[in-house]
Amino acid sequence: MNSATTGTLASGRRSFDSRWTKLLIIWAVLLLAPLWLPLLGGYTALAGRVLVLGLAAMSFNLLLGFTGVMSFGHAAYFGLGAYGAGLTLKFLAASTPLALLMGTLLGGVAGAIVGLFIARRRGVYFAMATVAFGQIGFYIAYTWNDFTGGYDGLRGFSREPLHLGFTTIDIANNGTLFYYFLLFVFGLAVAAQGLMLASPFGRTLLAIRENERRARFLGIPIERHIWLSFTISCFFTGLAGSLYALLNNFADPMAMHYSLSGEIVIMAVMGGMRAFWGPLVGAAVFVVLQDYISSMTVNWMSFVGLLFVLVVLFFPRGLLGMLQRRGAE
Amino acid sequence: MLQVVLFNVTNGLIIGAFYVLMALGLSLILNLSNVINFAHGNFLALGGYTAFVLTPYIGFWGALLVSPLITAVLGLIIERLMIQRVYNRDPVYSLLLTFGLAFIIQDVCRYVFGPNGLPLGVPDAMAAPLSSDLFFITWYRIFNVAVVIIAVSGLFAFLRFTRVGVRIRAGTLDLETVAALGVNVRFLRSFNFGLGCLLAGLAGVLAGGQIGLNPNMGDDLLMPSFIAIIVGGVGSLTGTLIGGLLIGVAAALTTVVWPSGSEAVIYIIMAVVLILRPRGLMGEEGMLT
Numbered sequence: 317m318n319s320a321t322t323g324t325l326a327s328g329r330r331s332f333d334s335r336w337t338k339l340l341i342i343w344a345v346l347l348l349a350p351l352w353l354p355l356l357g358g359y360t361a362l363a364g365r366v367l368v369l370g371l372a373a374m375s376f377n378l379l380l381g382f383t384g385v386m387s388f389g390h391a392a393y394f395g396l397g398a399y400g401a402g403l404t405l406k407f408l409a410a411s412t413p414l415a416l417l418m419g420t421l422l423g424g425v426a427g428a429i430v431g432l433f434i435a436r437r438r439g440v441y442f443a444m445a446t447v448a449f450g451q452i453g454f455y456i457a458y459t460w461n462d463f464t465g466g467y468d469g470l471r472g473f474s475r476e477p478l479h480l481g482f483t484t485i486d487i488a489n490n491g492t493l494f495y496y497f498l499l500f501v502f503g504l505a506v507a508a509q510g511l512m513l514a515s516p517f518g519r520t521l522l523a524i525r526e527n528e529r530r531a532r533f534l535g536i537p538i539e540r541h542i543w544l545s546f547t548i549s550c551f552f553t554g555l556a557g558s559l560y561a562l563l564n565n566f567a568d569p570m571a572m573h574y575s576l577s578g579e580i581v582i583m584a585v586m587g588g589m590r591a592f593w594g595p596l597v598g599a600a601v602f603v604v605l606q607d608y609i610s611s612m613t614v615n616w617m618s619f620v621g622l623l624f625v626l627v628v629l630f631f632p633r634g635l636l637g638m639l640q641r642r643g644a645e
Numbered sequence: 646m647l648q649v650v651l652f653n654v655t656n657g658l659i660i661g662a663f664y665v666l667m668a669l670g671l672s673l674i675l676n677l678s679n680v681i682n683f684a685h686g687n688f689l690a691l692g693g694y695t696a697f698v699l700t701p702y703i704g705f706w707g708a709l710l711v712s713p714l715i716t717a718v719l720g721l722i723i724e725r726l727m728i729q730r731v732y733n734r735d736p737v738y739s740l741l742l743t744f745g746l747a748f749i750i751q752d753v754c755r756y757v758f759g760p761n762g763l764p765l766g767v768p769d770a771m772a773a774p775l776s777s778d779l780f781f782i783t784w785y786r787i788f789n790v791a792v793v794i795i796a797v798s799g800l801f802a803f804l805r806f807t808r809v810g811v812r813i814r815a816g817t818l819d820l821e822t823v824a825a826l827g828v829n830v831r832f833l834r835s836f837n838f839g840l841g842c843l844l845a846g847l848a849g850v851l852a853g854g855q856i857g858l859n860p861n862m863g864d865d866l867l868m869p870s871f872i873a874i875i876v877g878g879v880g881s882l883t884g885t886l887i888g889g890l891l892i893g894v895a896a897a898l899t900t901v902v903w904p905s906g907s908e909a910v911i912y913i914i915m916a917v918v919l920i921l922r923p924r925g926l927m928g929e930e931g932m933l934t
Binding site (some may be wrong): 380386388433436439440441443444445447448449451452455459574575578581582585588593617618620621622623624625627628629632 | 675678679680681683727730731734736737738740742744746747749751752753755756786846868871872874875879905908909912914916919920923
């Protein structure tokens with residue numbers, strides 16, 4: 317699943333082995349996070365943040381890395397997911413799975429509608445249209461005080477324990493259990509993404525990324541594929557957003573602001589947008605750096621900006637991109 | 646009622662004028678260099694703060710002339726040092742770069758000038774209203790609109806009648822051919838970027854006198870400017886001009902009947918235009934796709 321999506325041409329037994337080694341390392345690190353993280357001075361909620369933003373960045377990267385179109389408005393679907401989950405818990409029913417479902421649907425359906433407007437646009441114009449449409453969500457969350465809590469954000473809801481019939485898993489109060497719940501949902505979503513990218517549909521997206529004109533000549537309906545890719549990406553981003561609301565028991569309008577869209581893009585690029593796991597690595601680096609810097613100085617925005625500039629000027633391939641290249645040489 | 650409508654129409658025209666200055670600069674850079682300058686609103690703030698620093702020494706009028714030039718020079722330096730390096734790479738990099746620059750400039754402004762608003766003093770004569778009936782229109786507002794009209798006419802004349810201007814327009818259509826004809830594209834792009842920043846700086850001084858200065862004063866103007874470009878049609882400066890005025894006035898008129906919907910109407914206009922005429926009001930066929 318992995319090297320099929322990274323586009324490396326290495327074949328045969330070796331790549332099969334290295335693919336499984338890589339998966340093993342990633343999942344070992346993620347599964348054991350509650351054990352090793354406190355030793356390094358981290359905390360489990362931070363690991364949860366990495367998973368959530370990592371899922372958002374990986375979902376975003378279905379577009380940038382694997383379809384070749386650039387959305388700068390993904391915070392909108394992330395934020396809609398968060399508000400969808402929060403509002404469900406607050407007004408509809410005290411059920412965590414239902415909240416996830418509603419958040420995902422809200423983000424995904426909004427993405428499907430916006431996608432209709434923008435699927436014909438390309439390059440920076442696609443990016444510009446996604447930013448402008450994305451801000452609609454921010455504007456609504458910001459203005460509709462009674463319903464969304466306005467500038468202060470949506471409060472007054474909390475995640476509920478999972479009732480499985482024979483047992484109850486208390487993810488509401490036990491942080492470690494909640495981390496494993498996040499990891500479970502993350503794993504399902506990422507597996508679905510990997511399978512999608514390995515399918516003929518995913519291969520078609522790669523073809524569009526590599527050469528849109530040639531793909532069109534082969535009879536591939538480009539607009540429909542880009543719309544589908546955008547919509548799927550938004551569904552997953554909405555899921556990440558719902559998890560974010562559960563993680564914080566809070567949804568704020570800044571989760572919809574275009575500056576978060578930019579941060580999602582930088583996570584994907586910093587980790588390596590051509591690598592399947594790149595965005596997760598980027599998210600980990602970004603979240604940890606942001607946590608560390610914002611505890612050190614009030615001018616953390618400058619440092620985040622500097623990170624953007626340094627990555628663009630000196631590490632455009634991203635961390636995994638550089639590793640891959642070194643491995644190829 | 647008439648007064649309320651008149652008040653909001655003039656308000657809309659003035660806000661629209663700021664949108665136009667912002668959006669024209671963005672549009673220039675977008676059309677020629679294929680870069681969305683997310684830091685454009687921060688160049689606007691830089692222009693305003695420069696005027697704030699200079700006003701005690703050279704007065705408002707001096708600052709009005711000098712600050713945009715200083716903003717343009719700052720823009721040129723940043724373009725030369727950083728943005729120029731990513732022109733030939735995937736557009737995602739130029740977007741991320743200007744995004745990061747926006748963060749940095751905003752934070753620097755906050756660090757140097759403080760997070761709270763600062764007033765930019767305008768001459769007393771300008772702060773006076775036109776008459777007691779038209780108490781809501783100060784001379785400064787009229788002056789704002791006049792300056793924007795002069796600046797925009799100047800820009801269009803420049804693009805039409807000077808050699809560099811013609812080259813910029815030609816480069817918008819086909820930069821490769823322009824380069825093949827021996828034009829120094831590196832210079833052209835830098836100059837064009839500086840020109841965009843000049844307009845942002847001018848908008849910053851004018852806006853500073855109107856609404857005061859704060860570190861994120863440009864952010865509120867950035868999104869409407871994007872929409873002005875999309876509505877007007879990518880690739881057409883005239884379209885950007887019309888788009889900016891249209892959404893400015895529409896937003897202000899909405900304020901009369903539905904105060905909290907002034908921003909909603911901007912997005913509605915964008916959606917309607919994209920449905921009825923996907924390339925924008927004045928956009929060239931194929932420029933958007």
